Amino acid sequence: MRDLPRLPSSPGFWRSPLRGPWFTSVLGLVLLVGVTVLFVTGLVSYAAYNPGLSPVNDTTPDKGLLGFYLFAWPTGPVWLYRLTQGVHVTLGITLIPVLLAKLWSVVPKLFALPPARSLAHALERVSLLLLVGGGLFEFTTGVLNVQLEYVFPGSFYPLHFYGAWVFFAAFVAHAVLKAPAAVRNVRRRGRRTGELVSPRPDLPTVSRRGALWFVAGGSLLLFVTTAGQSIGGVLRRTALLAPHGGPDPGTGPNGFQINKTAAYAGITPADTHQDAWRLVVTGRTGTVRLTRAELLRLPLHSSALPIACVEGWSTADQWWRGVRLRDLAALVGYEDTPPDVFVESLQRHGAFRHTALRSNQAADPRSLLALYVNGEDLSPDHGYPARVIVPAAPGVMNTKWVARLTFGDL
Numbered sequence: 001m002r003d004l005p006r007l008p009s010s011p012g013f014w015r016s017p018l019r020g021p022w023f024t025s026v027l028g029l030v031l032l033v034g035v036t037v038l039f040v041t042g043l044v045s046y047a048a049y050n051p052g053l054s055p056v057n058d059t060t061p062d063k064g065l066l067g068f069y070l071f072a073w074p075t076g077p078v079w080l081y082r083l084t085q086g087v088h089v090t091l092g093i094t095l096i097p098v099l100l101a102k103l104w105s106v107v108p109k110l111f112a113l114p115p116a117r118s119l120a121h122a123l124e125r126v127s128l129l130l131l132v133g134g135g136l137f138e139f140t141t142g143v144l145n146v147q148l149e150y151v152f153p154g155s156f157y158p159l160h161f162y163g164a165w166v167f168f169a170a171f172v173a174h175a176v177l178k179a180p181a182a183v184r185n186v187r188r189r190g191r192r193t194g195e196l197v198s199p200r201p202d203l204p205t206v207s208r209r210g211a212l213w214f215v216a217g218g219s220l221l222l223f224v225t226t227a228g229q230s231i232g233g234v235l236r237r238t239a240l241l242a243p244h245g246g247p248d249p250g251t252g253p254n255g256f257q258i259n260k261t262a263a264y265a266g267i268t269p270a271d272t273h274q275d276a277w278r279l280v281v282t283g284r285t286g287t288v289r290l291t292r293a294e295l296l297r298l299p300l301h302s303s304a305l306p307i308a309c310v311e312g313w314s315t316a317d318q319w320w321r322g323v324r325l326r327d328l329a330a331l332v333g334y335e336d337t338p339p340d341v342f343v344e345s346l347q348r349h350g351a352f353r354h355t356a357l358r359s360n361q362a363a364d365p366r367s368l369l370a371l372y373v374n375g376e377d378l379s380p381d382h383g384y385p386a387r388v389i390v391p392a393a394p395g396v397m398n399t400k401w402v403a404r405l406t407f408g409d410l
């Protein structure tokens, strides 16, 4: 035992017989596909906020060239953001065991000495620091945002957004360098050579395949305890890992998930009482003030639309009934195509009290200022007296307790 290496920098220090090119390569190829999907769905989610439209939507200042790909977010299919963001969050959580196993499998390299054998080797190690650091950062900030809800006041989006670009740049470099060898390693199952293989392995307690099944089992467990929050129906009850302890929506027409309650937002019955509340609509021809009773005398329309939050949860379609946004635009001088619209809530504080919608969203006949849901008045927690509901958009654009709509170029 005397000559057992004590320092993690000596190859013999790492004894697991599982480590080797095959194990690392299988995990690497899973991450190659998975992380690419995460990156794309993440960029898509950013585009869905219509960040170019208004500073209130864009919580990522100075994105510069990184916004090159932005496009006007479409209004259909209505489940679009439900799908992209459900995939983003569920896949991210599911990949956590794979990421951890992959890092475990290459940890001896972290301690390898000398720190750099050549300039190329030094550059490679720096890129690995960005890769590992960026990866851990993205997964951690993502999970914290979902689980703790906005632990980073106002700054999650820029952190996650810039982190994603750093991570993905290092990821692409790594994939270009390693993917061909990884494919070869997976094909040549038997070979047990290479720097990851321990020179003095312990006796195996589990096969490499068994270890992979263990990782896959962890991922499966996370998947089945997460996915239900965006699939809905009875499967919602299987979403054990979805954030809990939120307001209980109860049952009945308004019995679907509540993000922020009226009490949290500081909305009181005095604010929403029929004598106090007015909808103020402003546009080309001036300003119109409407009571809820006056709104109810305008043509009412119904749309079946979900709410899909950036946190990954979503609701099944609910039946909303109210006044079309484009009909409200017509009241203030936009008879043909409505322009962009700035939506403000009664709420006085908080990042989600206002949003900007693009003209394609205002123009869609399914976009409503909803007054009813599932045949009943909106409940206070779902935005009474009136809320916006827009097809395919992130939940945050469905402003509750609406007080003011300002149509015009933003």
Ligand SMILES: Nc1nc2c(c(=O)[nH]1)N[C@H]1C(S)=C(S)[C@@H](COP(=O)(O)O)O[C@H]1N2
Residues within 6 Å of the ligand: 256, 257, 258, 259, 260, 265, 307, 308, 309, 310, 345, 346, 347, 350, 352, 353, 354, 381, 382, 383, 394, 395, 396, 397, 398, 399, 400, 401
């Ligand atoms: N005024 C206001 N509107 C808001 C919010 C808010 O905090 N304040 N939260 C938004 C977010 S993030 C989501 S996901 C949806 C959730 O709507 P729900 O609580 O009716 O399910 O409302 C949106 N509208």
Ligand SMILES: [Mo]
Residues within 6 Å of the ligand: 259, 308, 309, 310, 311, 395, 396
């Ligand atoms: Mo949300």
